[in-house]
Amino acid sequence: MTELTATTLQQLAERYLAVWNETDPAARRKLVDEVWAEDGRYTDPLAAVAGRDAIDGLIGAAQAQFPGMRFTLGPVDAHHDIARFTWNLGPADAPADAEPLVIGFDVLTATPDGRIGAVYGFLDRVPGA
Protein backbone atom coordinates (compact mmCIF):
# COMPACT_ATOMS: atom_id res chain seq x y z
CA MET A 1 0.00 0.00 0.00
CA THR A 2 1.27 3.40 -0.94
CA GLU A 3 1.57 5.64 2.05
CA LEU A 4 1.51 9.37 1.69
CA THR A 5 3.36 11.57 4.11
CA ALA A 6 1.53 13.51 6.80
CA THR A 7 2.71 16.66 5.04
CA THR A 8 1.10 15.55 1.77
CA LEU A 9 -2.17 14.81 3.55
CA GLN A 10 -2.03 18.12 5.43
CA GLN A 11 -1.54 19.94 2.12
CA LEU A 12 -4.35 17.96 0.51
CA ALA A 13 -6.73 19.00 3.31
CA GLU A 14 -5.62 22.63 2.86
CA ARG A 15 -6.19 22.45 -0.91
CA TYR A 16 -9.55 20.77 -0.33
CA LEU A 17 -10.71 23.79 1.71
CA ALA A 18 -9.12 26.17 -0.81
CA VAL A 19 -11.52 24.74 -3.39
CA TRP A 20 -14.46 25.52 -1.10
CA ASN A 21 -13.15 29.09 -0.73
CA GLU A 22 -12.51 29.71 -4.44
CA THR A 23 -15.58 31.57 -5.70
CA ASP A 24 -14.38 32.31 -9.24
CA PRO A 25 -16.07 29.51 -11.22
CA ALA A 26 -13.21 28.90 -13.69
CA ALA A 27 -10.53 28.97 -10.99
CA ARG A 28 -12.65 26.72 -8.77
CA ARG A 29 -13.13 24.18 -11.52
CA LYS A 30 -9.40 24.17 -12.24
CA LEU A 31 -8.73 23.44 -8.56
CA VAL A 32 -11.35 20.69 -8.50
CA ASP A 33 -9.60 18.99 -11.42
CA GLU A 34 -6.23 19.29 -9.70
CA VAL A 35 -7.27 18.25 -6.21
CA TRP A 36 -9.97 15.61 -6.79
CA ALA A 37 -9.68 12.21 -8.44
CA GLU A 38 -11.80 11.99 -11.59
CA ASP A 39 -14.23 9.59 -9.91
CA GLY A 40 -13.98 11.25 -6.50
CA ARG A 41 -16.95 10.91 -4.17
CA TYR A 42 -18.32 13.40 -1.67
CA THR A 43 -20.93 12.61 1.00
CA ASP A 44 -22.29 14.84 3.74
CA PRO A 45 -25.66 14.87 5.53
CA LEU A 46 -27.20 16.97 2.74
CA ALA A 47 -25.57 15.54 -0.39
CA ALA A 48 -23.96 12.46 -1.92
CA VAL A 49 -22.29 13.04 -5.29
CA ALA A 50 -19.60 11.48 -7.45
CA GLY A 51 -17.32 12.89 -10.15
CA ARG A 52 -15.68 16.27 -10.60
CA ASP A 53 -18.66 17.87 -12.37
CA ALA A 54 -21.02 17.05 -9.52
CA ILE A 55 -18.50 18.04 -6.85
CA ASP A 56 -17.84 21.39 -8.54
CA GLY A 57 -21.59 21.99 -8.88
CA LEU A 58 -22.20 21.15 -5.24
CA ILE A 59 -19.48 23.52 -4.03
CA GLY A 60 -20.80 26.29 -6.26
CA ALA A 61 -24.29 25.81 -4.86
CA ALA A 62 -22.97 25.94 -1.29
CA GLN A 63 -21.08 29.15 -2.06
CA ALA A 64 -24.29 30.69 -3.45
CA GLN A 65 -26.08 29.69 -0.26
CA PHE A 66 -23.42 31.23 2.01
CA PRO A 67 -22.15 34.39 0.25
CA GLY A 68 -19.31 36.20 1.99
CA MET A 69 -18.47 33.17 4.08
CA ARG A 70 -15.11 31.50 4.43
CA PHE A 71 -14.04 27.99 5.39
CA THR A 72 -11.15 27.58 7.82
CA LEU A 73 -9.32 24.35 8.60
CA GLY A 74 -8.71 22.89 12.05
CA PRO A 75 -5.84 20.54 13.01
CA VAL A 76 -5.34 17.62 10.62
CA ASP A 77 -4.86 14.09 12.01
CA ALA A 78 -3.43 11.92 9.23
CA HIS A 79 -2.02 8.41 8.76
CA HIS A 80 -1.63 5.99 5.85
CA ASP A 81 -3.79 7.54 3.11
CA ILE A 82 -6.50 9.10 5.28
CA ALA A 83 -6.98 12.30 7.27
CA ARG A 84 -9.59 13.69 9.64
CA PHE A 85 -10.16 17.33 10.44
CA THR A 86 -12.75 19.83 11.61
CA TRP A 87 -13.61 22.90 9.56
CA ASN A 88 -15.45 26.09 10.42
CA LEU A 89 -17.62 28.27 8.21
CA GLY A 90 -18.17 31.90 9.12
CA PRO A 91 -18.13 35.43 7.71
CA ALA A 92 -14.86 36.18 5.91
CA ASP A 93 -14.54 39.44 7.84
CA ALA A 94 -15.32 37.97 11.28
CA PRO A 95 -12.76 38.33 14.09
CA ALA A 96 -10.59 35.28 14.59
CA ASP A 97 -12.29 34.39 17.89
CA ALA A 98 -15.86 34.68 16.56
CA GLU A 99 -18.14 31.65 16.85
CA PRO A 100 -18.43 29.94 13.46
CA LEU A 101 -21.84 29.60 11.81
CA VAL A 102 -21.24 25.98 10.82
CA ILE A 103 -18.80 23.42 12.21
CA GLY A 104 -18.16 20.35 10.12
CA PHE A 105 -16.00 17.28 10.32
CA ASP A 106 -14.57 15.34 7.38
CA VAL A 107 -12.58 12.21 6.77
CA LEU A 108 -10.68 12.44 3.50
CA THR A 109 -9.13 9.52 1.62
CA ALA A 110 -6.26 10.09 -0.79
CA THR A 111 -5.44 8.24 -3.99
CA PRO A 112 -1.87 6.99 -4.57
CA ASP A 113 -1.20 10.02 -6.79
CA GLY A 114 -2.18 12.37 -3.98
CA ARG A 115 -5.66 13.42 -5.07
CA ILE A 116 -8.87 13.15 -3.04
CA GLY A 117 -10.62 9.82 -3.56
CA ALA A 118 -13.49 10.39 -1.17
CA VAL A 119 -14.70 12.75 1.52
CA TYR A 120 -17.00 11.48 4.29
CA GLY A 121 -18.54 14.53 5.90
CA PHE A 122 -20.52 15.14 9.07
CA LEU A 123 -21.88 18.26 10.76
CA ASP A 124 -21.19 19.25 14.37
CA ARG A 125 -23.03 22.59 14.30
CA VAL A 126 -25.63 23.86 11.84
CA PRO A 127 -27.34 27.28 11.72
CA GLY A 128 -30.30 27.55 14.05
CA ALA A 129 -29.45 24.35 15.90
Add this chain to the structure above:
Amino acid sequence: MTELTATTLQQLAERYLAVWNETDPAARRKLVDEVWAEDGRYTDPLAAVAGRDAIDGLIGAAQAQFPGMRFTLGPVDAHHDIARFTWNLGPADAPADAEPLVIGFDVLTATPDGRIGAVYGFLDRVPGA
Protein backbone atom coordinates in the same frame (compact mmCIF):
# COMPACT_ATOMS: atom_id res chain seq x y z
CA MET B 1 -27.50 5.70 -4.67
CA THR B 2 -28.85 3.19 -2.23
CA GLU B 3 -29.47 4.75 1.14
CA LEU B 4 -29.52 2.65 4.25
CA THR B 5 -31.63 3.63 7.22
CA ALA B 6 -30.05 5.13 10.33
CA THR B 7 -31.23 2.02 12.17
CA THR B 8 -29.39 -0.24 9.73
CA LEU B 9 -26.21 1.79 10.16
CA GLN B 10 -26.60 1.82 13.95
CA GLN B 11 -26.95 -1.96 13.92
CA LEU B 12 -23.96 -2.30 11.61
CA ALA B 13 -21.83 -0.27 14.02
CA GLU B 14 -23.04 -2.45 16.90
CA ARG B 15 -22.21 -5.64 14.98
CA TYR B 16 -18.83 -4.19 14.02
CA LEU B 17 -17.94 -3.81 17.71
CA ALA B 18 -19.46 -7.23 18.48
CA VAL B 19 -16.83 -8.71 16.16
CA TRP B 20 -14.09 -6.96 18.13
CA ASN B 21 -15.56 -8.41 21.35
CA GLU B 22 -15.97 -11.99 20.07
CA THR B 23 -12.90 -13.85 21.30
CA ASP B 24 -13.90 -17.35 20.16
CA PRO B 25 -11.97 -17.68 16.90
CA ALA B 26 -14.64 -19.64 14.98
CA ALA B 27 -17.49 -17.43 16.15
CA ARG B 28 -15.44 -14.32 15.38
CA ARG B 29 -14.66 -15.48 11.87
CA LYS B 30 -18.35 -16.25 11.26
CA LEU B 31 -19.23 -12.71 12.36
CA VAL B 32 -16.50 -11.24 10.15
CA ASP B 33 -18.00 -13.04 7.15
CA GLU B 34 -21.48 -11.79 7.99
CA VAL B 35 -20.62 -8.21 8.84
CA TRP B 36 -17.79 -7.35 6.43
CA ALA B 37 -17.82 -7.17 2.65
CA GLU B 38 -15.49 -9.72 1.08
CA ASP B 39 -13.09 -6.99 -0.06
CA GLY B 40 -13.63 -4.83 3.02
CA ARG B 41 -10.81 -2.51 4.04
CA TYR B 42 -9.70 -1.47 7.51
CA THR B 43 -7.25 1.35 8.27
CA ASP B 44 -6.17 2.72 11.62
CA PRO B 45 -2.92 4.41 12.75
CA LEU B 46 -1.29 1.01 13.35
CA ALA B 47 -2.66 -1.10 10.48
CA ALA B 48 -4.02 -1.02 6.95
CA VAL B 49 -5.49 -4.31 5.73
CA ALA B 50 -7.98 -5.56 3.14
CA GLY B 51 -10.12 -8.68 2.92
CA ARG B 52 -11.87 -10.78 5.57
CA ASP B 53 -8.85 -12.99 6.33
CA ALA B 54 -6.66 -10.00 7.12
CA ILE B 55 -9.37 -8.24 9.10
CA ASP B 56 -10.06 -11.35 11.18
CA GLY B 57 -6.34 -11.78 11.80
CA LEU B 58 -5.92 -8.17 12.85
CA ILE B 59 -8.81 -8.37 15.31
CA GLY B 60 -7.45 -11.62 16.76
CA ALA B 61 -4.05 -10.01 17.25
CA ALA B 62 -5.60 -7.00 18.98
CA GLN B 63 -7.57 -9.29 21.31
CA ALA B 64 -4.34 -11.13 22.20
CA GLN B 65 -2.73 -7.78 22.96
CA PHE B 66 -5.59 -6.64 25.22
CA PRO B 67 -6.85 -9.75 27.07
CA GLY B 68 -9.89 -9.21 29.27
CA MET B 69 -10.73 -5.95 27.58
CA ARG B 70 -14.05 -4.98 26.06
CA PHE B 71 -15.03 -2.49 23.38
CA THR B 72 -18.05 -0.27 23.98
CA LEU B 73 -19.79 1.89 21.41
CA GLY B 74 -20.58 5.58 21.74
CA PRO B 75 -23.40 7.44 19.96
CA VAL B 76 -23.62 6.74 16.22
CA ASP B 77 -24.06 9.65 13.79
CA ALA B 78 -25.21 8.21 10.44
CA HIS B 79 -26.46 9.43 7.06
CA HIS B 80 -26.57 8.03 3.52
CA ASP B 81 -24.29 4.98 3.71
CA ILE B 82 -21.78 6.23 6.28
CA ALA B 83 -21.55 6.44 10.08
CA ARG B 84 -19.17 7.95 12.61
CA PHE B 85 -18.80 6.92 16.20
CA THR B 86 -16.40 6.83 19.14
CA TRP B 87 -15.53 3.58 20.89
CA ASN B 88 -13.88 2.88 24.21
CA LEU B 89 -11.65 -0.01 25.22
CA GLY B 90 -11.32 -0.95 28.87
CA PRO B 91 -11.40 -3.90 31.29
CA ALA B 92 -14.58 -5.94 30.83
CA ASP B 93 -15.17 -5.83 34.60
CA ALA B 94 -14.54 -2.10 35.02
CA PRO B 95 -17.29 0.09 36.52
CA ALA B 96 -19.36 1.93 33.92
CA ASP B 97 -17.85 5.31 34.85
CA ALA B 98 -14.22 4.14 34.70
CA GLU B 99 -11.85 5.95 32.35
CA PRO B 100 -11.26 3.82 29.25
CA LEU B 101 -7.74 2.66 28.39
CA VAL B 102 -8.14 3.52 24.70
CA ILE B 103 -10.55 5.87 22.96
CA GLY B 104 -10.94 5.50 19.23
CA PHE B 105 -12.98 7.07 16.49
CA ASP B 106 -14.13 5.36 13.30
CA VAL B 107 -15.95 6.27 10.13
CA LEU B 108 -17.62 3.21 8.65
CA THR B 109 -18.93 2.92 5.09
CA ALA B 110 -21.66 0.42 4.23
CA THR B 111 -22.19 -1.51 1.02
CA PRO B 112 -25.66 -1.55 -0.60
CA ASP B 113 -26.32 -4.98 0.94
CA GLY B 114 -25.61 -3.63 4.43
CA ARG B 115 -22.10 -4.93 5.05
CA ILE B 116 -19.03 -2.92 6.00
CA GLY B 117 -17.12 -1.71 2.96
CA ALA B 118 -14.44 0.23 4.80
CA VAL B 119 -13.50 1.50 8.24
CA TYR B 120 -11.35 4.62 8.60
CA GLY B 121 -10.03 4.62 12.15
CA PHE B 122 -8.29 7.18 14.33
CA LEU B 123 -7.17 7.21 17.97
CA ASP B 124 -8.14 9.85 20.52
CA ARG B 125 -6.44 8.26 23.53
CA VAL B 126 -3.73 5.61 23.64
CA PRO B 127 -2.17 3.90 26.68
CA GLY B 128 0.64 5.91 28.22
CA ALA B 129 -0.20 9.05 26.27
